[in-house]
Amino acid sequence: MTATASAPASPDAPDAPDAPDDEIHPAPTGVWQRLVFSRDHKTIAKQFLFLGLTFLAVGGFMAMLIRWQLASPGRPVPLVGKVLFGPSGGVISPAAYAALFTMHGTIMIFFAITPILIGAFGNFCIPLLIGARDMAFPTLNMLSFWTMFASTATLTASFFVPLGAAQAGWTGYPTLSTAIGTPGPGQTMWIIAIYLNGASSIMGAVNYITTIVRMRAPGMGYFRMPLTVWGFWLTAVLNALFVPVLAAGMVLLFFDRVLGTTFFIAGSTIKGGGDPILYQHLFWIFGHPEVYILILPAWGIVSDLLAFFARKPAYGYRVTVWSMIAITALSAVVYGHHMFVTGMSPMLGESFMLLTMIISVPAVLLFLNWLGTIWRGAMRTRTPMLFCLGLVFTFGLGGLTGLFLADIVSDIYLHDTYFVVGHFHLIMAAAVLLATFAAIYYWFPKMFGRMMNEPLGKLHFWLTIVTLNLVFGGQLLIGYAGMQRRLYNPSVYEFLRPLLPLNRGISHAAFLLGAAQLIFVVNFFWSLFRGPVAAANPWQVGTLEWTTSSPPPHHNFDRIPTVLHGPHELSHPRTVKRLHRDWLAQNEPLPADEGDPPAPATGQRDGSR
Amino acid sequence: MMGSAAARRADGNLRLGMAVFLGTWVMLFAALFLAYAVVRIQAAAWPPPSLLRLPRALPGLATLILVASSLTLRARLALPRRLAMAMALGALFVVLQASVWRTALTAGLTPGSGTYASVFFALTIFHALHVACGLVLLMVVAVRAGTGRIGPNSSALWLATAFWDFVTVVWAVIYGAVFWL
Numbered sequence: 001m002t003a004t005a006s007a008p009a010s011p012d013a014p015d016a017p018d019a020p021d022d023e024i025h026p027a028p029t030g031v032w033q034r035l036v037f038s039r040d041h042k043t044i045a046k047q048f049l050f051l052g053l054t055f056l057a058v059g060g061f062m063a064m065l066i067r068w069q070l071a072s073p074g075r076p077v078p079l080v081g082k083v084l085f086g087p088s089g090g091v092i093s094p095a096a097y098a099a100l101f102t103m104h105g106t107i108m109i110f111f112a113i114t115p116i117l118i119g120a121f122g123n124f125c126i127p128l129l130i131g132a133r134d135m136a137f138p139t140l141n142m143l144s145f146w147t148m149f150a151s152t153a154t155l156t157a158s159f160f161v162p163l164g165a166a167q168a169g170w171t172g173y174p175t176l177s178t179a180i181g182t183p184g185p186g187q188t189m190w191i192i193a194i195y196l197n198g199a200s201s202i203m204g205a206v207n208y209i210t211t212i213v214r215m216r217a218p219g220m221g222y223f224r225m226p227l228t229v230w231g232f233w234l235t236a237v238l239n240a241l242f243v244p245v246l247a248a249g250m251v252l253l254f255f256d257r258v259l260g261t262t263f264f265i266a267g268s269t270i271k272g273g274g275d276p277i278l279y280q281h282l283f284w285i286f287g288h289p290e291v292y293i294l295i296l297p298a299w300g301i302v303s304d305l306l307a308f309f310a311r312k313p314a315y316g317y318r319v320t321v322w323s324m325i326a327i328t329a330l331s332a333v334v335y336g337h338h339m340f341v342t343g344m345s346p347m348l349g350e351s352f353m354l355l356t357m358i359i360s361v362p363a364v365l366l367f368l369n370w371l372g373t374i375w376r377g378a379m380r381t382r383t384p385m386l387f388c389l390g391l392v393f394t395f396g397l398g399g400l401t402g403l404f405l406a407d408i409v410s411d412i413y414l415h416d417t418y419f420v421v422g423h424f425h426l427i428m429a430a431a432v433l434l435a436t437f438a439a440i441y442y443w444f445p446k447m448f449g450r451m452m453n454e455p456l457g458k459l460h461f462w463l464t465i466v467t468l469n470l471v472f473g474g475q476l477l478i479g480y481a482g483m484q485r486r487l488y489n490p491s492v493y494e495f496l497r498p499l500l501p502l503n504r505g506i507s508h509a510a511f512l513l514g515a516a517q518l519i520f521v522v523n524f525f526w527s528l529f530r531g532p533v534a535a536a537n538p539w540q541v542g543t544l545e546w547t548t549s550s551p552p553p554h555h556n557f558d559r560i561p562t563v564l565h566g567p568h569e570l571s572h573p574r575t576v577k578r579l580h581r582d583w584l585a586q587n588e589p590l591p592a593d594e595g596d597p598p599a600p601a602t603g604q605r606d607g608s609r
Numbered sequence: 610m611m612g613s614a615a616a617r618r619a620d621g622n623l624r625l626g627m628a629v630f631l632g633t634w635v636m637l638f639a640a641l642f643l644a645y646a647v648v649r650i651q652a653a654a655w656p657p658p659s660l661l662r663l664p665r666a667l668p669g670l671a672t673l674i675l676v677a678s679s680l681t682l683r684a685r686l687a688l689p690r691r692l693a694m695a696m697a698l699g700a701l702f703v704v705l706q707a708s709v710w711r712t713a714l715t716a717g718l719t720p721g722s723g724t725y726a727s728v729f730f731a732l733t734i735f736h737a738l739h740v741a742c743g744l745v746l747l748m749v750v751a752v753r754a755g756t757g758r759i760g761p762n763s764s765a766l767w768l769a770t771a772f773w774d775f776v777t778v779v780w781a782v783i784y785g786a787v788f789w790l
Contacts, residue, residue, distance in 0.1 A: 136622040210626040244633045248640030259720040261727035278647045
């Protein structure tokens with residue numbers, strides 16, 4: 001059994017009866033090949049999803065501990081304190097606090113959002129939405145997941161080594177992250193974990209780029225792709241270009257710690273030391289595109305879902321696409337705005353400021369297109385739509401606060417305060433996270449063949465959107481009042497002592513936010529086993545994944561579809577008149593009017609409309 | 610195995626995928642060279658007067674050997690023999706590298722003796738790791754060629770050759786930038 005399953009694809013394989021008009025590896029029969037070392041993009045997507053959700057819970061729990069310390073500095077943590085912080089009597093020690101905020105950031109960015117949004121939904125959506133049977137390189141895809149798994153194993157193990165996990169912040173700046181700043185092996189394991197995580201992302205990027213360029217179904221021109229696919233594609237391009245730069249930084253940091261090189265350790269003129277700021281350059285050359293790596297899929301998903309649930313074609317499809325492309329290009333040349341206070345030349349600083357400000361132009365176009373899409377739409381406020389609307393709100397708020405940080409004059413004051421934390425979380429932990437939830441609620445029926453519970457989903461949304469705006473809005477306030485980030489106990493500073501009640505309020509909102517996620521956990525697992533069985537097309541939309549069964553067969557499509565029009569063929573008067581429904585599948589011909597000349601079936605230039 | 614159209618498609622996928630992969634490696638080494646440039650611009654003297662100057666002859670020989678190894682992969686020889694020769698030359702390159710490191714260490718040029726040494730050790734060690742990966746890749750191809758599972762036109766061979774050429778080119782750049790510049 002095992003031998004046949006791993007053999008190269010053969011068109012005569014008995015496992016895939018209707019499939020083989022195209023290359024596809026045969027359906028595996030052994031349990032290991034099917035569930036563990038699977039090469040099927042749908043299974044790998046689920047593996048990424050479960051891995052990411054696990055770490056989302058871990059990272060969220062860490063956020064709760066951080067908020068506990070900020071609300072009641074030095075008081076023992078209830079319930080879990082004795083177990084987690086036994087030696088200090090249940091109190092979070094300064095070192096443990098540093099490890100908490102470091103690992104919270106690292107886990108949320110690299111081990112929660114990346115695997116869920118890019119790993120799970122990138123894998124699940126790309127082949128299904130472009131009409132392919134699988135990724136271009138199924139084995140590489142499997143390897144990508146297991147590299148990510150090795151990375152998470154390394155990171156998890158780092159909690160249990162002497163001196164504990166990494167403590168240099170999620171950015172890992174030297175000199176904090178050198179062997180002098182953090183002498184324990186935890187920081188070294190952090191470096192290895194980030195390197196492996198990057199390797200996994202690069203393997204994914206190679207797969208995504210190749211698959212989208214070469215494996216689109218006939219008729220699926222670039223401007224007929226769902227915007228979701230555009231998002232994943234541009235993300236993959238940024239991953240391929242800039243994750244290697246982070247990898248280079250990690251390699252040099254590793255050598256500094258392990259071999260004793262001095263790239264990031266400032267020395268005397270005679271000894272010829274290195275430059276800690278060099279690390280910041282390498283980190284942010286990657287780090288700024290990383291923000292877009294995470295949000296581009298979110299933008300793509302939301303741009304599609306708003307159209308689907310407003311029952312209208314996406315407003316300005318091409319403008320949205322070109323905006324995303326422009327932002328992708330600009331994201332590569334703005335990283336210096338993270339380093340305004342490093343003593344960079346004012347001229348360079350102003351250039352970075354200008355370039356950063358220019359990003360708001362395509363970003364606003366994107367935003368206006370979302371508003372145009374929902375304007376006078378026949379809104380169906382199902383759970384995925386609610387989360388998308390929540391994203392539109394928080395992204396607007398997060399984007400506006402970004403302007404203050406892009407401007408040198410205000411950034412010098414706001415740098416390293418909770419204003420940055422609030423801004424960053426409004427984009428990453430609010431906008432990206434809301435898109436992640438929208439994607440889960442939306443594609444859950446296709447992934448698992450069952451529907452999620454609507455009332456629970458809506459309750460989850462309302463509790464989440466209210467509390468997260470309280471938390472991150474509150475962070476903007478205390479940051480504006482001058483509270484720096486990463487302080488173990490802000491109340492030791494007299495000028496920050498009046499902020500304690502506000503900090504308590506934020507923490508209470510954060511605990512509510514955390515508790516609200518339990519509703520999602522219950523909904524997820526209940527629906528997984530007991531949810532009502534999903535139809536092939538429960539949302540009544542026309543993209544290709546909904547033309548096959550829920551969940552799709554191993555080979556996705558019995559026959560590779562031929563695409564006739566764009567992804568948002570909604571509420572076309574002729575469809576409504578002839579078919580008595582308001583949607584049309586991408587591979588379904590538009591019903592002809594009497595007297596119309598027969599529509600050209602293979603025109604690729606008509607884009608989305 | 611597959612229909613020729615499907616095989617051609619798979620081959621095209623492989624070429625594009627490898628091109629993207631090599632692009633990421635170019636970015637990785639470009640970032641390392643950027644780091645080199647930044648620390649070098651800030652150095653008062655390069656190399657610092659008290660330190661050993663890096664040898665040029667032995668690494669030069671190593672460069673020729675690596676180039677020869679890349680060329681061997683294109684020689685008109687039986688595939689297993691071709692691969693064996695390329696691997697032997699690659700291994701010889703690693704041995705020469707080890708001897709250069711040894712010379713440096715015995716002369717007191719250790720990774721901790723400032724950025725001059727840091728650049729030398731970091732770039733050569735990181736590159737040597739890629740040579741090691743390339744050797745493993747060639748080994749896999751050689752084993753499969755030995756059992757007759759792949760021929761001279763296989764995509765696996767093309768892929769290994771592309772990676773090996775990349776490692777050679779990167780070495781040539783490192784040799785010029787670190788040992789001569």
